[in-house]
Amino acid sequence: MPTVEYSKKTAIVYYSWSGTTGSFANKLAHDSDADLFRVKDRKRPDLFSALIKGCADARNRMPIETEGALPDLWSYEKIIFCCPVWAGYPAPAFNNMIAALPAGKAVELYFISASGSSSKSAEGTKALIAGKNCEIAAYQDIFSADVDVRYKLRKF
Numbered sequence: 066m067p068t069v070e071y072s073k074k075t076a077i078v079y080y081s082w083s084g085t086t087g088s089f090a091n092k093l094a095h096d097s098d099a100d101l102f103r104v105k106d107r108k109r110p111d112l113f114s115a116l117i118k119g120c121a122d123a124r125n126r127m128p129i130e131t132e133g134a135l136p137d138l139w140s141y142e143k144i145i146f147c148c149p150v151w152a153g154y155p156a157p158a159f160n161n162m163i164a165a166l167p168a169g170k171a172v173e174l175y176f177i178s179a180s181g182s183s184s185k186s187a188e189g190t191k192a193l194i195a196g197k198n199c200e201i202a203a204y205q206d207i208f209s210a211d212v213d214v215r216y217k218l219r220k221f
């Protein structure tokens with residue numbers, strides 16, 4: 066688990082389908098002064114839909130339909146994205162995060178997965194960040210088994 070010291074000018078943006086990434090992001094926010102934002106499905110997919118449509122959308126780098134608008138990230142110096150890995154790719158909500166990413170930011174990426182690997186998609190993901198003229202300050206894979214679930218948010 067990373068140790069963090071972030072200023073007020075840090076935003077943590079996360080998506081979580083079953084709570085693990087939520088716990089991870091919540092702990093980061095708890096250990097820092099960063100603002101925490103959740104990207105939420107307008108209608109949360111069931112497991113079948115996540116496995117079939119969600120994984121296809123992840124591979125095709127398609128966004129989700131969200132409940133509410135994403136935060137305006139212009140005022141933040143550093144932006145941290147936390148996202149689960151689906152079918153080896155960032156879950157589709159990551160593409161909403163990319164769409165909301167302003168140019169010129171320092172970006173930290175944390176991918177939470179059962180295998181602890183997003184290597185299949187890492188190069189393409191880094192290219193998306195570079196395409197926004199942002200700098201990747203960190204890229205880290207996290208085993209879901211290593212996430213401290215005491216920080217689990219109540220409802221997902």
Ligand SMILES: Cc1cc2nc3c(=O)[nH]c(=O)nc-3n(C[C@H](O)[C@H](O)[C@H](O)COP(=O)(O)O)c2cc1C
Pocket residue numbers: 080081082083084085086087115116119120149150151152153154177178179180181182209
């Ligand atoms: C639809 C779906 C696809 C997944 N695909 C992968 C995968 O390709 N590789 C992997 O290591 N874990 C995969 N997982 C496991 C999740 O990445 C892991 O459980 C993660 O911690 C879930 O985060 P969450 O609880 O915040 O949703 C998948 C889970 C789901 C629901």
